Amino acid sequence: MAMSTASKKAKGREWQQAIRQHIIDALSLDPELVVSTPMGCAGADVVFYGDAKKAYPSEVECKNQKALAWWDAIKQAASRSADWALFVKRDSRSDPEVVVLPLNKYLELIKEK
Numbered sequence: 001m002a003m004s005t006a007s008k009k010a011k012g013r014e015w016q017q018a019i020r021q022h023i024i025d026a027l028s029l030d031p032e033l034v035v036s037t038p039m040g041c042a043g044a045d046v047v048f049y050g051d052a053k054k055a056y057p058s059e060v061e062c063k064n065q066k067a068l069a070w071w072d073a074i075k076q077a078a079s080r081s082a083d084w085a086l087f088v089k090r091d092s093r094s095d096p097e098v099v100v101l102p103l104n105k106y107l108e109l110i111k112e113k
């Protein structure tokens with residue numbers, strides 16, 4: 001049975017809000033400065049303001065889909081900023097949750113270690 005549009009949006013919204021909370025917790029950010037945008041809005045899925053933007057300057061794109069057009073999702077994430085991250089979750093519980101980053105961002109992260 002096919003999933004309704006409302007169910008798909010709810011699934012995506014839950015993933016988006018989970019990513020928001022993971023970033024808030026990891027960086028000890030003020031939750032009022034990190035906003036999960038409404039589904040269907042143009043722009044980033046999670047928006048950072050003030051000090052939160054300084055702590056996490058990347059654009060956030062979230063995908064929670066059974067099948068994903070990877071290059072289209074990457075293009076969407078990269079279209080707003082050179083500094084972006086794509087968070088991907090698949091319906092299957094056995095599949096890992098992943099983050100896709102531009103190579104230069106990944107290299108910056110490993111150099112910081």
